[in-house]
Amino acid sequence: MQDYKMLIGGEWVDAAAGETFESIDPYTGEVWARLPRGRAEDAARAVEAAEKAGRGEWSKLTATARGHVLRRFGDEIAAHADHLARIEVQDNGKLLAEMLAQVRYVPQWFYYFAGLADKLEGAVIPIDKANTFNFTRHEPLGVCIAITAWNSPLLLAAYKLAPGLAAGNTFVLKPSEFTSASALEMGRLAEKAGLPPGVLNIVTGFGAEVGEPLVTHPKVAKIAFTGSEMGGQRVYEAAARGLKRVTLELGGKSxxxxxxxxxxxxxxxxxxxxxxxxxxxxxxxxxxxxxxxxxxxxxxxxxxxxxxxxxxxxxxxxxxxxxxxxxxxxxxxxxxxxxxxxxxxxxxxxxxxxxxxxxxxxxxxxxxxxxxxxxxxxxxxxxxxxxxxxxxxxxxxxxxxxxxxxxxxxxxxxxxxxxxxxxxxxxxxxxxxxxxxxNMYRAVSYMSPFGGTKRSGVGSENGMSAIMDYVQTKSVWISTAEETPDPFVLG
Known part of the structure; x- marks a missing residue:
């Protein structure tokens, strides 16, 4: 029996209420791991930790330095890919051959977006106002929530974490209650890679008990969700009440x-x-x-x-x-x-x-x-x-x-x-x-957008445009005039 803890603010902790739940090996049908059963208090602690980290060391790093951290994160995942793949098989029952290929591919997301971290260039706009200088800059949104499904836990997490972290955001990752172990194992590697405490927090538990409090927390800026159509609809409705940004990857009948x-x-x-x-x-x-x-x-x-x-x-x-x-x-x-x-x-x-x-x-x-x-x-x-x-x-x-x-x-x-x-x-x-x-099927890449239309979701992940979903574009206006016009004289 493997006992796990949650990662909040750089510390490995039990659920505040001390509750746990079990993970079952789909092949043997036997319980193999015990995980913390998070609730609203744990969600709040994680969001507060992420918000604090967003004001701390992480925000002071240059974009290039953030990229270096993400590259080291990718290196750690690559070095431990076989172990992570076996954890995923034990959790979700997919073929080891498939999970090995998948987890060995995951580092590419962190390498790719590490390279984009310092390419988020603003623009100088030749504005139509005299004596005015206008430019734009891209700034992180803040605290983001990543909620992932049980079929490809680490790959789906990479879809969200890599561009979001590259843009300078902080995260709370809530994996599926059926496949939480590999996410927690990945959290240990984030620490080894030098990700500052609180930049990546991982809470485990059930959607209604810890997922919903994460989505509705007032300090959360964006939710990236992969899961069922009905689950996505509930996330969309809850996020709309707080006017939060969302990316939803839902069902299909392809x-x-x-x-x-x-x-x-x-x-x-x-x-x-x-x-x-x-x-x-x-x-x-x-x-x-x-x-x-x-x-x-x-x-x-x-x-x-x-x-x-x-x-x-x-x-x-x-x-x-x-x-x-x-x-x-x-x-x-x-x-x-x-x-x-x-x-x-x-x-x-x-x-x-x-x-x-x-x-x-x-x-x-x-x-x-x-x-x-x-x-x-x-x-x-x-x-x-x-x-x-x-x-x-x-x-x-x-x-x-x-x-x-x-x-x-x-x-x-x-x-x-x-x-x-x-x-x-x-x-x-x-x-x-x-x-x-x-003349092919099921190909995906960190370089190409992944997402659907209609009830298959909102927005897309992967590719160069994905990082733009994790930034706010700010327009800066500077007057170069020697004298400010009289506001009561028009024309």
């Missing part, structure tokens, strides 16, 4: 669109990657497979055959392709949606229920599941399942593909598989999503 001229071998692999990677527990999952009718039946058979080869098992082993579902509520939700699809008349052509426990596993496993004969107005095609469940929908031509793809409350991502360059340009323009992948 279409993966395969045309008859596609490289079908590659498309099959892209479709399977889009829905079975991370056991389908990803916001960009390609959970709607749209296939041109002329190749529908043959392509579906190829997808089914490939999906059947996926090995369910221990996520720590290199040969495993499908791990357990991370949480019991999510497991029950996935099975519920499988039943909904069957009742709606969708034809289950693969899987369709719980998977038997692999050797040594006692956790929550779901069979890779594919539904054919799906209409886009069915719930299975409209609502986010967040599991290894694929809905297959035929289409005739580009116009129908776009109509089906865009007929969704979500607009996070889409995939297009075709060899026609003109079609690529038409489809990428016509799809109402924040991201479009062509």
């Amino acid at each position: 279409p993966n669109i395969v045309f008859d001229d596609a490289n079908l071998d590659n498309a099959v692999k892209g479709v399977i990657s889009g829905i079975l990677s991370a056991t389908g527990q990803t916001c960009v999952a390609g959970s709607r497979l749209l296939v041109q009718r002329s190749i529908h039946d043959a392509f579906l058979e190829r997808v089914i055959a490939f999906a059947k080869t996926a090995k369910i098992g221990n996520p720590m082993l290199a040969g495993t392709q499908i791990g357990p579902v991370t949480t019991r509520p999510q497991y029950e939700k996935i099975l519920h949606y499988i039943d909904v699809a069957k009742n709606e008349g969708a034809r289950c052509v693969l899987g369709g229920g719980p998977a038997p426990h692999p050797e040594g596993g006692k956790g929550l496993f779901v069979q890779p599941t594919i539904f054919a004969d799906v209409r886009n107005d069915m719930r299975i095609a409209q609502e986010e399942v967040f599991g290894p469940v694929l809905s297959v929908i035929p289409f005739e031509d580009e116009a129908e593909a776009l109509a089906i793809a865009n007929d969704s409350i979500y607009g996070l991502a889409a995939g297009v598989w075709t060899q026609n360059t003109n079609r690529v340009l038409r489809m990428s323009a016509g799809l109402k999503t924040g991201m479009v992948w062509v």
Whole structure:
């Protein structure tokens, strides 16, 4: 049993009320860690510590010096990536191979934004007023709250912390109650990297008990949230009452669109990657497979055959392709949606229920599941399942593909598989999503914006523009006139 403490103001502390909660290994089904159960008092302590740190040593560093600290932070994460990845697997049950690749990539966020820290240049504006000098400067917002989901804890934290810290802000990080351990382990590395006390605070607990007090605290300037659509809506409503800035990355029902001229071998692999990677527990999952009718039946058979080869098992082993579902509520939700699809008349052509426990596993496993004969107005095609469940929908031509793809409350991502360059340009323009992948799927980078439209979120993360969401632009006016005009003489 591993016992953890929260990081507040540079000190490792228990929850003020002394309460704890447990983390369960999704593969073994056993409790492996105990964490502080934070509440409003802990939220207030963390925000006060962050606010104080924002007035202290951190604010006195040059932007270049901040960048040096962030680079050292990235170095520490890189040096401990294997340990952090194993902690994440123990917490969320994703494949070790995936989490190793992910955590080893995380330092790039800190390197990239470390380089941007001293590139936040203001502008001298050739203003239309005589004897006036006008310029702008970019200043940190203050205390920011980062709230992350359980499927990619450290990567999602990096999306928020790297640009926000580079801009000079301070943070309170509230990880998911299901996957808090890796965030706390990362907090130790922030200390080693030289991040001043209070610049990064980490509180653990449940959304209603500690997350909401963080969002509504009057000294908080911005909230960056990744999670469910309903959770994001609650954050948005609470933040609006305080007129706080928000970035929200929420759900998706992303279409993966395969045309008859596609490289079908590659498309099959892209479709399977889009829905079975991370056991389908990803916001960009390609959970709607749209296939041109002329190749529908043959392509579906190829997808089914490939999906059947996926090995369910221990996520720590290199040969495993499908791990357990991370949480019991999510497991029950996935099975519920499988039943909904069957009742709606969708034809289950693969899987369709719980998977038997692999050797040594006692956790929550779901069979890779594919539904054919799906209409886009069915719930299975409209609502986010967040599991290894694929809905297959035929289409005739580009116009129908776009109509089906865009007929969704979500607009996070889409995939297009075709060899026609003109079609690529038409489809990428016509799809109402924040991201479009062509002849590939699930690619992300610290260099490229990540975010959605409609109910998939507000704003975007990553890329050069992300740092601008963490600054206030100030306009400075200086008169060079020898004499101030008489205010009672106009004209």
